Amino acid sequence: MSDPLILAVPSKGRLMEQTAEVFARAGLVLKKVGSERGYRGIVEGIEGIEVIFVSASEIVEQLKAGRAHLGVTGEDLAREQVSDMEKRFQIMRKLGFGNADVVVAVPAGWIDVRVMSDLEAVGRDFRRVHDRHMRVATKYMNITRRHFQANGITSYRIVESLGATEGTPAAGTAELIVDITTTGTTLKANGLKVLGDGVLLRSEATLFSSRAAEWTPSTRATLAEVARRIASL
Structure with a gap:
């Protein structure tokens, strides 16, 4: 069984809605599993991704600790919480909302x-x-x-x-x-x-990848597919 790529996205409010809208345009449809109030999900149309719905601030911690491979959060939060952000995270795509x-x-x-x-x-x-x-x-x-x-x-x-x-x-x-x-x-x-x-900073919602996460051949392959779809935006 291949290793899942963990994607952390905002759990509520306009940030969650806008993240879902942008990902859907890229053919990455976020769907909660179980209860609509739950905190786990999948991406329809692409296998090998587990979605966790957490607060924007917690997403930074998940990426920093390597518990999430990818995460969507504000650049302001990332730079505030992680002094050496460029060493720990890679900016995959600025998403054009939450400015x-x-x-x-x-x-x-x-x-x-x-x-x-x-x-x-x-x-x-x-x-x-x-x-x-x-x-x-x-x-x-x-x-x-x-x-x-x-x-x-x-x-x-x-x-x-x-x-x-x-x-x-x-x-x-x-x-x-x-x-x-x-x-x-x-x-x-x-x-x-x-x-x-x-x-000091022009911030917006950003898709980050974590340098601290465990990257296996399967998660790297999934990352490549996500990157390909996000690049189409």
Whole structure:
């Protein structure tokens, strides 16, 4: 009996629906087995694939641990959860949905702060006046640290955001934010502006393969067939 290729896909919501739609266009019809509320499935029309339905965040962990050969999740989640993503995952195809940008946004009233390089001077001035670092609220702590380090920004501290990040400057719990946005409307409504070079990542739903998974001749053959069909999109 050949080894199955494990494909992890989002378990609910619009991401699950859009994943199913895109795969169906490629002739890969996802079908749950057992209950419609179950978390296992197959791909109709191609043998040798077991589908697991899990959260987008858990898909990253499944790929990282090698428990899934392929997975569909947001590039933002992959890069946040796996610092050396390129070494652990291979991007097979960006799927054209779930688009959003991870951005640095500051209060619109900071008229002299236009680009990332302005933040270090602002941070030093802020610390001199307030005797503390300026706070950056975000759910993307690792992406933020890497990007700020690459831009030579050291005068800040991260405040983990567990709720509506865009509201933290107005609430007085942070001075600026790193958050995900699709249109920027919510940021503007909260009196924030995106820095001119403040797009850290343009993310979308992506089909990844795991370098940590056990690849046998049968799973590689199945991968080749999936890749051939996905390439037709």
